[in-house]
Amino acid sequence: DGGITQSPKYLFRKEGQNVTLSCEQNLNHDAMYWYRQDPGQGLRLIYYSQIVNDFQKGDIAEGYSVSREKKESFPLTVTSAQKNPTAFYLCASRHSGQVFSSYNEQFFGPGTRLTVL
């Protein structure tokens, strides 16, 4: 059963602590993405990766870090430098080869709700 998994579903963190959000996909997708959603706002791009061992900053990368050591995995670390980390975080992936009919579609995981206490 192919898809994207994110864990945990809910995460609580104390101020000043780093926390890592997991994202795994078994769709054999090359590209992976991290977005955050805040109330009344759209999805804002944090980081993206087109290929293993390569990633690029999105629109709101400050206070976040990522790694892409494996094709299947794209973990996001929310550091203590992120001023307002409480949000809903969404991971997505996509075929990057144009031969695929789903080339234009990003597939999303179920999300992780991070709350800073």
Place this chain on the structure above:
Amino acid sequence: DQQVKQNSPSLSVQEGRISILNCDYTNSMFDYFLWYKKYPAEGPTFLISISSIKDKNEDGRFTVFLNKSAKHLSLHIVPSQPGDSAVYFCAAWGTGRRALTFGSGTRLQVQP
């Protein structure tokens, strides 16, 4: 600067009637548009898309219209059903295909 705008944060319609959700964009380099549906505490799911070379695409109850000259697209749902109640996001691909650019979403409530 928001490149994809959904100016109506919410919309309420009666079951069986038409729902029309609107989206405007400012970047003329966008060449592919998608609509996603999202329930609370879940990830968005793909609904329907349209290429900039077309002006209409239909899939069952869902139709997307694109007016390139006006930089406007709309999603029509006919007939609307209570299960359609969700937040709908408009999204677009531009040159370079870095990642999708999303609008702020419209919350649709279909009243039984």
